[in-house]
Amino acid sequence: MAAYTTLGLGGPAGHLITASNAEELVQIGQRTEEPVFFLAGGSNVVVGDAGFPGTVVLIRSRGVAVRSEDGGTVDVTVEAGEPWDDVVAAAVDAGWSGLECLSGIPGSAGATPIQNVGAYGQEVAETITAVRAYDRVRGELCTMTSDECGFAYRASVFKHSSRWLVISVDFRLVRSPLSGPVRYAELARALGVEIGDRVPLADARAAVLALRAGKGMVLDPADPDTRSVGSFFTNPVLDPAAYAALRERAAGIGEPPSWPSPDGVVKVSAAWLIDKAGFQKGHPRTDGVAISSKHTLALTHRGGGTTSALLALAAEIRDRVHDRFGVTLHPEPVLVNCEI
Numbered sequence: 001m002a003a004y005t006t007l008g009l010g011g012p013a014g015h016l017i018t019a020s021n022a023e024e025l026v027q028i029g030q031r032t033e034e035p036v037f038f039l040a041g042g043s044n045v046v047v048g049d050a051g052f053p054g055t056v057v058l059i060r061s062r063g064v065a066v067r068s069e070d071g072g073t074v075d076v077t078v079e080a081g082e083p084w085d086d087v088v089a090a091a092v093d094a095g096w097s098g099l100e101c102l103s104g105i106p107g108s109a110g111a112t113p114i115q116n117v118g119a120y121g122q123e124v125a126e127t128i129t130a131v132r133a134y135d136r137v138r139g140e141l142c143t144m145t146s147d148e149c150g151f152a153y154r155a156s157v158f159k160h161s162s163r164w165l166v167i168s169v170d171f172r173l174v175r176s177p178l179s180g181p182v183r184y185a186e187l188a189r190a191l192g193v194e195i196g197d198r199v200p201l202a203d204a205r206a207a208v209l210a211l212r213a214g215k216g217m218v219l220d221p222a223d224p225d226t227r228s229v230g231s232f233f234t235n236p237v238l239d240p241a242a243y244a245a246l247r248e249r250a251a252g253i254g255e256p257p258s259w260p261s262p263d264g265v266v267k268v269s270a271a272w273l274i275d276k277a278g279f280q281k282g283h284p285r286t287d288g289v290a291i292s293s294k295h296t297l298a299l300t301h302r303g304g305g306t307t308s309a310l311l312a313l314a315a316e317i318r319d320r321v322h323d324r325f326g327v328t329l330h331p332e333p334v335l336v337n338c339e340i
């Protein structure tokens, strides 16, 4: 399966088939007699060296349809296999606001609800109105409202569940030549605006793509730092007591970058924890795997590596961060037939 993942890692599939449209996806979703794994862009999976013994289904359904364009909004339905960045680029070109900060994220539209894809102050939960899915437990098609999707930070009811197969996703976007209010400080600096300002959609997209390229966070065959799953760990979300304990353990090193929520929990930067636990960008460049030379949070395959080596590096990072700061890092990608 290495050829179908952005890491370029993973052993063989028992069978590999392609679903080219929604009907084929539903037909395959009905199969319950053998293990089935649905794979789209392969940009958020780590597949074990033994591969996947069942059937792997490549999701390749395509299509974007405008359902209505009333007033100031536009309702769009996107088929699961549509490449995500094409959707964002088309929205920016059409003057539809709401996805521009999600430019350059690899993978498919149908996978965006799985972990509530987000970047630079936007997440798909803000614009998804419904997800059409095949419920493999009930054996029926269903339309799930945004609330039913259970969106949270890099999470939803779909993640780590084989129950639902996303067939298409409905987005409601705003008809505007301007972006939503810029919420992310680094993006505001890059654009030369204040937090809360709006900028032309194309400017927001260009700035996001440039920031991402500088971190190896857009797919580029010429850049080995992009042979990754993006961020390997999610930013830990700590309750007030755990956050206070972290600050105590970090005293003398500096203040961990953090994003408090109104409900009292605090999200802290996993990249900062990894860096301060002593891991440098580029570490260790053995066994064919290494931390990206541009971003501490991305683990990369440099060629000739294995999933076991990648996961050994991930475990080393997780354990040293825990020993140093008492905080447990959790992997962001879906681990298929492997674990750390």
Ligand SMILES: Cc1cc2nc3c(=O)[nH]c(=O)nc-3n(C[C@H](O)[C@H](O)[C@H](O)COP(=O)(O)OP(=O)(O)OC[C@H]3O[C@@H](n4cnc5c(N)ncnc54)[C@H](O)[C@@H]3O)c2cc1C
Binding pocket: 006, 037, 038, 039, 040, 041, 042, 043, 044, 045, 059, 080, 105, 106, 107, 108, 109, 110, 111, 112, 114, 115, 116, 117, 118, 119, 158, 160, 164, 165, 166, 167, 216, 217, 218, 219, 226, 228, 229, 230, 231, 334
């Ligand atoms: C360089 C790089 C940068 C990245 N940056 C970001 C980022 O900024 N923000 C972010 O959130 N993510 C980021 N990612 C992670 C990844 O791109 C996203 O999670 C993306 O949505 C995964 O899409 P995919 O089609 O590749 O999914 P896959 O990797 O093919 O699948 C991921 C999981 O979703 C399931 N799945 C996929 N499609 C369906 C479907 N139709 N129905 C049911 N289950 C499905 C799969 O079974 C699997 O469990 C990055 C990855 C890379 C390589």
